[in-house]
Every structure is written in C-alpha cells, then in structure tokens.
Amino acid sequence: MTTRELGRPSIDYVGLLARFAAPLFLLFLVVLFAVLEPRFLHPLNLMNILRQVSIMGLVAVGMTFVILTAGIDLSVGSVVALAGLVGAYVAKGGLDDRFAVGAAAAAGNPVILAVLAAVAVGAACGAMQGAAITRLRVPPFVVTLGGLTAFRGLALIFSGGGPISGFSPAFVWWGQGRIYGVPVPVIVFALVAAVAHIVLRYTRFGLWIYATGGNSAASELNGVPIRRATFSAYVIVGLLSGLAGFILSARLNSAEAVAGLQLELDVIAAVVIGGTSLFGGIGSIFGTVVGVVLIGVLRNGLVLMNVSSFVQQILIGLILVLAVAVDQRAALRRS
Amino acid sequence: MAPVLELEGITKRFGAIEAIRGIDFAVEPGEVVGLMGDNGAGKSTLCRIIAGTFAPTTGTLRLNGHEVHFRRPSDAREEGVEMVHQDLALCDNLTAALNVFLGREITFGFGPFRFLDRGKMQARAGELFAELKSETRPGELVKRMSGGQRQAVAIARTRLSEPKVVLLDEPTAAISVRQVAEVLELIRRLRDAGIAVILISHRAPDVFAVCDRVAVLRRGEKVADKPVGATSPEEVTGLITGAIEYA
Ligand SMILES: Nc1ncnc2c1ncn2[C@@H]1O[C@H](COP(=O)(O)OP(=O)(O)OP(=O)(O)O)[C@@H](O)[C@H]1O
Numbered sequence: 001m002t003t004r005e006l007g008r009p010s011i012d013y014v015g016l017l018a019r020f021a022a023p024l025f026l027l028f029l030v031v032l033f034a035v036l037e038p039r040f041l042h043p044l045n046l047m048n049i050l051r052q053v054s055i056m057g058l059v060a061v062g063m064t065f066v067i068l069t070a071g072i073d074l075s076v077g078s079v080v081a082l083a084g085l086v087g088a089y090v091a092k093g094g095l096d097d098r099f100a101v102g103a104a105a106a107a108g109n110p111v112i113l114a115v116l117a118a119v120a121v122g123a124a125c126g127a128m129q130g131a132a133i134t135r136l137r138v139p140p141f142v143v144t145l146g147g148l149t150a151f152r153g154l155a156l157i158f159s160g161g162g163p164i165s166g167f168s169p170a171f172v173w174w175g176q177g178r179i180y181g182v183p184v185p186v187i188v189f190a191l192v193a194a195v196a197h198i199v200l201r202y203t204r205f206g207l208w209i210y211a212t213g214g215n216s217a218a219s220e221l222n223g224v225p226i227r228r229a230t231f232s233a234y235v236i237v238g239l240l241s242g243l244a245g246f247i248l249s250a251r252l253n254s255a256e257a258v259a260g261l262q263l264e265l266d267v268i269a270a271v272v273i274g275g276t277s278l279f280g281g282i283g284s285i286f287g288t289v290v291g292v293v294l295i296g297v298l299r300n301g302l303v304l305m306n307v308s309s310f311v312q313q314i315l316i317g318l319i320l321v322l323a324v325a326v327d328q329r330a331a332l333r334r335s
Numbered sequence: 336m337a338p339v340l341e342l343e344g345i346t347k348r349f350g351a352i353e354a355i356r357g358i359d360f361a362v363e364p365g366e367v368v369g370l371m372g373d374n375g376a377g378k379s380t381l382c383r384i385i386a387g388t389f390a391p392t393t394g395t396l397r398l399n400g401h402e403v404h405f406r407r408p409s410d411a412r413e414e415g416v417e418m419v420h421q422d423l424a425l426c427d428n429l430t431a432a433l434n435v436f437l438g439r440e441i442t443f444g445f446g447p448f449r450f451l452d453r454g455k456m457q458a459r460a461g462e463l464f465a466e467l468k469s470e471t472r473p474g475e476l477v478k479r480m481s482g483g484q485r486q487a488v489a490i491a492r493t494r495l496s497e498p499k500v501v502l503l504d505e506p507t508a509a510i511s512v513r514q515v516a517e518v519l520e521l522i523r524r525l526r527d528a529g530i531a532v533i534l535i536s537h538r539a540p541d542v543f544a545v546c547d548r549v550a551v552l553r554r555g556e557k558v559a560d561k562p563v564g565a566t567s568p569e570e571v572t573g574l575i576t577g578a579i580e581y582a
C-alpha cells in the first residue's frame with residue numbers, strides 16, 4: 001500500500017454533520033413551525049423575525065471576530081447602552097429637552113453626527129479593552145467583565161437615571177423605517193454581515209484573525225501582527241455595538257441606561273450555535289448569521305405557539321449545549 | 336572564506352536560568368554545521384536568538400560582518416535568516432498553502448486593503464512541495480496531515496525567499512526513513528546553493544551524513560566545534576553526556 005492511499009482522508013461524516021448542523025436545524029425549525037402554525041410563514045412575520053434579531057446580529061458579527069481570536073467580549077450589552085445614550089445626547093444637542101417630541105425633537109444635531117458619536121464611543125470602549133488585553137495581558141474574560149460593569153455604570157451616570165426619548169423622524173427612521181418594505185435595521189445587518197464575511201474570508205486581515213486564534217505563538221513567529229489583529233477585533237465588536245446601540249435607540253425612540261442588559265449572552269449563544277469555536281480559529285460569519293436567525297425563529301415560533309418565554313430560555317440553553325457537543329464530537333474525531 | 340554568520344559571547348538568561356553561556360560560533364556560506372547536545376542543553380535557545388525570536392542577554396550577532404539586532408523573527412527573515420522550529424510553528428486551522436505563506440502572504444488590492452491571492456499561493460506551495468518530493472496537498476488543512484507532511488510545510492517556508500542562513504531545529508525527529516533522506520537531500524541542495532545551514536539533531540547518523548562540522552553544547556556551553564572528519568559518533572556521544580569533558 002502506498003502512502004498516497006494511506007494519506008487519503010476518509011469522509012468525515014461527524015465533521016460534515018457538525019458543519020451543517022446549524023443550517024439543518026434552522027431548516028427543521030422553519031418547517032416545523034410552518035406546519036404547526038401557518039401564520040409563521042407570513043412574509044410580515046418573517047420580516048418581523050429578521051427585524052427583531054438584526055440588532056443582536058450586528059453585535060454577533062463583531063463578536064465572531066473576537067471569538068475567532070480565542071477571545072470573548074462580555075461588555076457588549078453595556079457598550080450598546082452607553083453608545084445609544086451618547087448618540088441620543090448628540091442628536092438632541094444636550095439634555096435640556098430630553099423628552100421633547102414633535103417640532104422640538106427635530107432640533108439638535110444632524111443624525112449622521114449621532115451615528116458617528118455612537119460608533120466612536122463603541123470603538124473607544126473596544127480600543128480600551130483591546131489595549132488592556134494585548135498590552136497589559138489581562139485575560140479577555142476579566143477585562144470585558146470589568147467593561148461590562150464599568151460601561152454600565154458610566155451609562156447610568158451619563159443618563160442621570162432617566163431615558164432620553166422623542167427623536168426626530170430622520171433619527172427614528174434608522175430603527176423603524178423601511179426600504180421597499182425591508183426594515184432598515186435588517187438592511188444594515190445584512191450589509192455589515194456581507195462586509196464582515198468578505199473581510200474574514202478574502203483579506204489578509206481576516207487570515208490574521210484566524211491565524212491568531214488558531215495558534216498565536218506560531219503566528220507571531222511567522223510575523224503575523226497578533227497584537228494588532230487582536231486589538232482590532234475588540235475595536236470592531238465595540239464599533240458594531242455602538243452602531244447597534246444607536247439603532248436600538250432609534251427603534252425604541254428612546255435611549256436608556258438599562259438597554260442591552262444580558263445581550264452578551266444571546267450574542268455569544270448565537271455565535272457558538274453558528275459553529276464558531278470558543279477556542280478560536282474556527283468559525284464563519286455565515287454560521288453566525290444562521291445562529292442569529294435560528295434564535296430569532298425559535299423565539300418567534302414559540303411565541304406564536306403560546307409557549308412561555310421561560311420555556312424559550314430553557315430551549316435556547318439546551319440548543320447551545322447541544323451545538324457545542326456536536327462540535328466537540330467532530331473535533332475529537334478529527335484529532 | 337568570510338563567515339556569513341558570527342556569534343560572539345552570546346549569553347541568554349531566563350530569570351535565574353542561564354540557558355546558554357558565552358557562545359562563540361561562526362558559519363561560512365555553503366557550510367552545514369550540526370548542533371548537538373542533550374535535552375535542555377540550549378540548542379533551540381541559541382537558534383532562536385539567531386532567528387530573532389528573542390534577543391541575547393549579552394553578546395553580539397554579525398551577518399556578513401555587520402552587527403545586527405533582531406527585534407522580532409520578521410527582522411531576521413528580512414536579513415535572510417530562516418528557521419524551521421522544533422514544534423514547526425503551524426496553525427492547524429489553516430491550509431498547508433496558507434501556513435507556508437503565513438506572515439508573507441501574496442496579496443492584491445489598494446492601500447491598506449489587502450486581498451489574499453489564494454490561487455497564486457496554492458500554486459507556489461504546490462511547486463515547493465513537489466520540489467521537496469512531499470505528497471502534501473496545498474489546499475488541505477494542516478490538522479489532518481501526517482508528521483512528514485507537516486514537516487514539509489514548515490520547511491517549504493524557508494524556500495520562499497533566498498535565505499543566507501537556514502536553521503533546522505530537529506527536522507528529522509518525527510518522520511519516516513524515506514522522508515529523512517529527502518530532508519538530508521534538501522540540506523545538501525541548500526549547501527550547494529551557497530546557503531549556510533545549522534542542523535540541530537539528536538541523531539548522529541544524520542549529522543555525520545550531511546554536516547561539514549559539528550558543534551556540541553552541554554549545559555549551555557559549547558564544548559566542541561570541529562570538522563566531522565576529525566571526530567566520531569562515539570566522541571560526540573561522550574561530549575554530549577559529559578563523559579568527555581572537552582574536545
Ligand atoms: N522561554 C523560556 N523561558 C524560560 N526558560 C527557557 C525558555 N526557553 C528555554 N528555556 C530553558 O533553557 C534551557 C535550554 O532550553 P532549549 O530549549 O534551548 O534546549 P534544547 O537544547 O533545545 O533541548 P531539546 O533537545 O529538549 O529541544 C532549558 O533549561 C529550558 O528550560
């Protein structure tokens with residue numbers, strides 16, 4: 001027997017199953033809900049699902065970068081709140097008329113400034129944490145756990161305890177508007193996911209993210225700027241959390257310090273269900289989008305069937321563990 | 336001939352541990368030097384200093400007569416020093432081709448936006464593997480590869496540029512007899528191209544087969560450095576274990 005024959009890999013069924021487990025399960029859920037509850041497949045309901053998950057999805061796209069580097073960001077929910085408040089503050093041009101509606105609400109700064117402010121605040125939060133992780137070498141879990149409480153505290157101080165609400169129509173459009181019937185947040189999510197997919201799959205920076213998560217010591221020896229790649233991943237998740245915070249305030253027509261509470265759990269669940277390994281180096285934006293939509297479909301379908309939200313939480317938890325279990329089996333088989 | 340690489344008084348301390356101590360060493364172009372020693376003798380440490388993984392605590396490093404200070408491995412690479420690491424420094428989650436080009440990717444694009452040219456990298460990696468007579472598929476994940484194939488991936492990296500010095504840290508430890516022959520053949524081809532090669536190995540037969548000279552480290556100190564013709568496997572073994580004090 002030649003080494004060529006020995007070297008040929010046999011078909012890795014468990015690996016294949018793991019790779020397509022999330023899309024297959026999503027398909028299964030869609031069919032199941034469609035059969036059990038005809039309203040589920042109504043185009044308006046489907047749009048509604050996408051609209052509901054798009055804000056979480058934006059953050060999940062950023063989280064994918066971080067988890068691919070073998071990191072984690074627990075602070076995203078707090079960043080969403082802080083950035084949303086700052087964006088609202090800038091849109092209003094101050095806190096004097098924090099509840100103003102109608103003509104008064106139209107006063108203040110252009111919406112684009114609010115967007116930029118929210119995104120900048122998010123990116124700054126990410127940069128601070130990224131610097132602590134790459135320069136001070138504090139583990140990401142600890143740094144972002146600190147960020148989770150610190151940024152929430154900042155948001156509470158900044159808001160002075162109350163919400164900022166009643167924005168101009170141009171502001172609210174970002175959360176409630178539609179283009180050809182498609183909600184604006186869905187379009188933003190789709191665009192961001194598409195760009196992120198291209199970056200991760202086709203660019204050198206994307207390769208550096210995968211390499212850093214796969215084997216950071218080896219990557220560094222080969223000249224990959226692992227610190228820059230890691231730092232950038234936290235800036236990206238911060239930036240997208242900032243954008244998500246802005247869109248959330250636009251959708252609710254209100255920015256609050258308690259926005260995005262426990263968002264990190266949903267986001268990490270979506271990314272992991274989508275097949276991205278918490279050990280880094282393996283995963284994709286496609287998987288994350290599937291994970292995000294899967295959580296949305298599950299919630300929506302269960303609501304339509306009058307299943308309590310408590311049961312929903314149990315099911316999402318179970319699916320999360322199951323997803324990782326399938327992944328581990330596949331990893332064991334490969335090694 | 337003038338040496339391409341010269342070390343003078345190189346010492347490296349890791350906290351309280353003195354991994355290598357006062358090493359003087361030189362290699363000429365087209366010369367193959369075997370570096371031998373027991374586990375923990377300091378072989379890898381010495382080569383990592385030459386390859387820019389870390390700086391020496393004291394001592395100087397000269398390439399073609401010019402003093403160099405490498406701050407990172409890519410600095411050394413730019414000066415023509417390539418190293419195949421003992422653990423091969425591979426990313427299991429990437430393909431063979433991407434591993435070969437890691438840190439030196441072929442890209443296209445504009446400004447800071449660099450897109451990977453996977454096709455070119457794949458093709459070039461395929462050529463390199465063929466040159467090494469290795470049945471390694473460029474598009475396959477390194478995770479699924481045999482020890483010899485992984486070795487080929489790591490060695491192929493040294494062929495991307497026109498190096499002056501190639502350091503091989505235990506390149507024959509994990510591979511089959513046939514593949515050992517290929518690696519030794521590759522070392523001869525590097526030598527014929529005028530490249531200086533430092534070969535770390537525990538296997539005396541390999542060293543005596545390809546090396547012009549053998550240097551022995553014991554507990555961080557160089558205890559021998561002589562042409563292979565002037566020594567024997569028995570003497571080298573004695574030097575490694577300490578049965579022979581100095582030669
Ligand atoms: N990064 C490091 N930090 C601390 N100590 C180190 C480090 N690298 C090496 N050492 C120590 O330096 C000494 C020499 O190690 P080195 O890896 O150079 O040995 P070696 O000759 O390559 O051994 P082997 O044959 O096992 O590969 C050992 O005592 C080792 O523990």
Ligand SMILES: [Mg+2]
Nearest residue numbers: 378379380421
């Ligand atoms: Mg070693």
